[in-house]
Amino acid sequence: MANVAKKVSWSGREQLEEDGESTPLLNGTSSAGAQPLRQQYSSPKLYRIGQLSTVDLTDENQELEETELSTTFTKEIPHNENLLSLKYESLDYDNSENQLFMEEERRINHAAFRTVEVTRWVICGMIGIFTGLIACFIDIMVEKLAGVKYQVIKDNIDKFTEKGGLSFSLLLWAALNCAFVMVGSLIVAFIEPVAAGSGIPQIKCFLNGVKIPHVVRLKTLMVKVVGVILSVSGGLAVGKEGPMIHSGAVVAAGISQGRSTSLKKDFKIFEYFRRDTEKRDFVSAGAAAGVSAAFGAPVGGVLFSLEEGASFWNQLLTWRIFFASMISTFTLNFFLSIYNQKPGDLSNPGLINFGRFDTDENSYQYFELPIFMFMGAVGGMLGALFNALNHCLTTFRIRYIHRRFLQVIEAMLVAAVTATVAFVTIYYSTDCQPLRQDDTDYPLQLFCADGEYNAMASAFFTTPEKSVRRLFHDPPGSFNPQTLGVFTILYFFLACWTYGLTVSAGVFIPSLLLGAAWGRLFGILLTIVPNGVSWADPGKYALMGAAAQLGGIVRMTLSLTVIMVEATGNVTYGFPIMLVLITAKLVGDYFVEGLYDLHIKLQSVPFLHWEAPVTSHSLTAREVMSTPVVWLRRREKVGVIVDILSDTSSNHNGFPVVENTVDSSRPSRLCGMILRSQLIVLLKHKVFVERENLSLVQRRLKLKDFRDAYPRFPPIQSIHVSQDERECQMDLTEFMNPTPYTVPQDASLPRVFKLFRALGLRHLVVVDNHNRVVGLVTRKDLARYRIGKNGLEELDLAQT
């Protein structure tokens, strides 16, 4: 059972070594293994005011273990979202302003800061260019591969339509799909599991301040790009847009560091940016550039980054993000126009192209607004159904399909089923439409008369992007209502089954396609039922349906409105699209959360929302904080430090530093804060002071030593400390952050939350009114409170 529990991670397997940070997994996460864990994350509810004024940590600790143990950890760890994983750490968004840092900052004069600022802009430009190039590469490869595939199948079908024996065509189609998807799934499952899916939940978490293992590695990018090409070419109900956001983020993280740890290549540039603060800023630019390249929506990209990630809005940062977005869409457009041999053509700003909605002035009537809102409600309900089904499916997958080869087989199964469903539907479809001079790339004639094509095939037998475009723009009458109805139902289940497979692919395009299909159907019905209304253009209703369905599934509003507006190239529909999206969100939220949030919850990520739960004013810092705190003295014995760092049962990452004190059992006044990673570097460089106060230090440590070790600090086990050295002391004064943020122990949870969230903190020290350390608030202590059905709920913590 412990094995199953361990599998609840994005990668589908254990990740033991990430940046020297992740907790080595305990072999049994059952009651016995969890016992030492309790010392760190004991339920704070037990502390009462009287008790704390004289903190005697040892006693309380003892008491806790006895009382709490049986209630929480004796039962098996449940596989649901009522857990927070201890595996995920926060990013260090707050600079550790220690003496080294301050010395560097003071040395840099105004001109040098200008250089730094210019460098930031240059990096953002490069992020835009590379993201655009990757999008370009994906687009061309998909077009080539899918083109070859569909051409082969079409020729085959055309041949066998006359002769009979179409079952061979079906086999060919299914086999081709399976082949593509198998390769795509294999690389994801065996090389880099975190590359599965769209990557948007992972990037949301990263921007929220959670360090997801491997998420911005070069290897992930490679697997992602190849994986998405194969899964889209493999005919799955997926899009290539979502993964662009992840790709942009990886590009940003890579370029801004000026080196690749995987390739062991250091370009010795951009060293100033080697810390979490800067990296996260660049990653938000990269995510925006990804959205921008995916949808040709630079402003939408900026808003996406801000809506999903920003906590502290900074004007200059926003402009840089905007710049990266603009460059990204421009690069994509530029190279695609050259590839299409129409240089200077501006019609390819994004991977998905909704086509031009050239509307006359009165493109919609006021009385249509309630109809649009109704569509939004339908989209919200369908989206909620989609999410609920996918949630069950994902839980099932977590429980039973955690072996890699099973994952690959499932992906291949879905590919085969998709091909079969499509083939059978096309086969039995009688919707023949006259062939026109337009962008139908692979018109399947099948059993239609000469000069006609099968309309069902124009929805199923092409990439989803092209289907969306056809549904938006084909003239009225291009699809029969039956065709659209059947397609909607089948595609709904296919898309729902597909999301969460171990392939690299997005859910944006399938959602749009689904919505466009039922939206167009709705539009057609409007024209039919009340004896022909003139204003119900099917294309317009397809657009609204697409917005409703996408909004119902992902629940974004502002950024999605702008993305849709930019992708249609027309602001006229801005207002109705907003109405539709808000309705879809409200209706959908009534039933179940958004798809990304569901998946984030299933991974037990300690995700911080925008505000503390509204009814949480009754909780104070004293009740939410982790305690007892492991603290260090300003001048501490090396042996003590090594022991604390080596203690696998309490894998702390930040340690309050207190003034040297006589009574070692209780903490004294807070004087600083030091991170595990900093201590590791200090130990590695043996910055010790001998007992006789003679310095053993070979050379003075510089900020560069910390930056060189970033982000993959070695684990404590790799550092050898001799018995003599254990007796030495370490003076932390120079390396600790002397001015950590603190809160008094009576501060309310919303107040603590606001401070923590606004400043992107990782550790927040709780002090009493003598400035003595009484507790530590970390991300998990705040993320575990949420509004449930019965008011405020508290989540459990698990080592998974």
Next chain:
Amino acid sequence: MANVAKKVSWSGREQLEEDGESTPLLNGTSSAGAQPLRQQYSSPKLYRIGQLSTVDLTDENQELEETELSTTFTKEIPHNENLLSLKYESLDYDNSENQLFMEEERRINHAAFRTVEVTRWVICGMIGIFTGLIACFIDIMVEKLAGVKYQVIKDNIDKFTEKGGLSFSLLLWAALNCAFVMVGSLIVAFIEPVAAGSGIPQIKCFLNGVKIPHVVRLKTLMVKVVGVILSVSGGLAVGKEGPMIHSGAVVAAGISQGRSTSLKKDFKIFEYFRRDTEKRDFVSAGAAAGVSAAFGAPVGGVLFSLEEGASFWNQLLTWRIFFASMISTFTLNFFLSIYNQKPGDLSNPGLINFGRFDTDENSYQYFELPIFMFMGAVGGMLGALFNALNHCLTTFRIRYIHRRFLQVIEAMLVAAVTATVAFVTIYYSTDCQPLRQDDTDYPLQLFCADGEYNAMASAFFTTPEKSVRRLFHDPPGSFNPQTLGVFTILYFFLACWTYGLTVSAGVFIPSLLLGAAWGRLFGILLTIVPNGVSWADPGKYALMGAAAQLGGIVRMTLSLTVIMVEATGNVTYGFPIMLVLITAKLVGDYFVEGLYDLHIKLQSVPFLHWEAPVTSHSLTAREVMSTPVVWLRRREKVGVIVDILSDTSSNHNGFPVVENTVDSSRPSRLCGMILRSQLIVLLKHKVFVERENLSLVQRRLKLKDFRDAYPRFPPIQSIHVSQDERECQMDLTEFMNPTPYTVPQDASLPRVFKLFRALGLRHLVVVDNHNRVVGLVTRKDLARYRIGKNGLEELDLAQT
């Protein structure tokens, strides 16, 4: 001279009573009057580390007065931007989480919070509706009034063109303009001076967290609306768009409070929102709704609010702002379409309508991008020139035109000169164009042949909005290059002279018009010089010129890009517009700041930028904080409190509360923070405890008592405290904020700044490592540091 110094305020006169907060002005702000002031805002540079560990406030205070007095305040207060005014207070964006507040929050359950949230949405909807209605009203009134005016003048000119005696027409024109402007200027100067100008700098300050006296009052709104109608109708080179932002903000502040203090009308609704935190959030929605109504740009409105005001990005708040924006533009559109007798017409989303830029796919070529960037640079330089000239002019006005009647006379003078310049230019213009069937409302034939009209008149002889539209959309050849050149030069100086007059008017439209004129000229020259290039459409270049000029003057980028894109209704030009705006900003910033920032500086507002100056890491909290601090004990004598509040020389607004201590000369441990406004309410309700510990309290104070007094708390002078009562004590425990944010005294300025800015604080207590109060950081302490020519500069503080 003291008199002159006093006039440095937006209203042009003293405002003695604002919300019981503003400092009563000292009669002489020269050296003698400023002496007591030094006690509060002494230059912190004098403190050195050794001194502070044992803070003896009395002594230091003494020392300070002696050493510092002669250096700073013996000379006359300079009238420039090297000052920070003490008149402006911060908003209380941080909730005072005292016991009353916490009790209320704990009483409210989840369902009640949902009601509060729904109420917020309802209020935002109402803000949108009312802002849209106001915009509608302004638009219709301007059209009516200007229509009558221009028709009268046109008939007159037509009559006298044949007869001769056109000088009478000139007189008529000038007289009509003067009459309109006189009324508009009179109401501004004598009723509500803060309604002058566009109001955008004031709203920027408000969103930044500065309380500008009178800025969100109902009276201001009335004056603003009537004033802008009159000044636009009066033919000044102004627009009606900027004031919409201010109007929206006032609407928001009014509606969200559910009462009008001016009208003494309390609707007993929305009482929960009667505090600065909520008010500021609603005002940002109102400002966005204003932008949205002005330009038909809902997304641009949201971005404007965020770019100018946000410090802490909150997703839910952003959605509400977006909602208000959408409703606002929808309301405007709806009612204007009914007014224009085309119900259902969607072509009026904003006050300014750029007209539809219906472009084919290749609306611009890649090689045009450098040309656009060149135009951006030109716009940046012209904008810098504009700002520099206006800066000199404003300084001149502050010094010499501070009497109200002089201000009215200047406005009338500008109106007359504008009319004269326009008339003379039209008179001597020989640019005759054939009359077409389009929107030329008042075609002046003058000396042109029959069936022709004077092209110069189509730029000068109409409202600026219509001129902009003509420059964008009239077919090539509608304007001679000479006409445009002359118009550009004249209008540049007229617009520059006009901005800053004591009338209610905006600078957006004049800037756009100016840019459109030279942009179109540039486009025409491109077609002429290299023997006809086909791609240089004058309308396109007019648009780029408009963007460049506006960007060069106001220096917005992201929000302005979106506003321009939304106003043109076409996303095709998004990328070139962004390039133009960024170029204009970079070039302009090289010379001089943006127009709004210049005006904010001239008002000595303590405006907080996004980040602390880059080189300010060398400063610590100890060096920037105000000290000595006036603190109160948890249980304090009423007499002491009254004396402290009555002390006009140290007009503090927040007081740290410390534990009761034996030694009264030095502060003890911090235990809370209380505001002047709270103390005033306590004194008013006589919440005293007698010496014998018998309570005198009539009834228990509720949060409602504080809300009822908000925002115009009575001054201390209005509260009578008898000699007996002075001997009583007050227990502050229940009313103080028990968990104020603190920083250690060694924290660097950027760190303090980040905390202060991100959380929107008003007072930040600096404590030593025993949690004893050593200083207080307020907005002015942070705002006074900036990057100057010689590195970090420190501004002076003045009571003006």
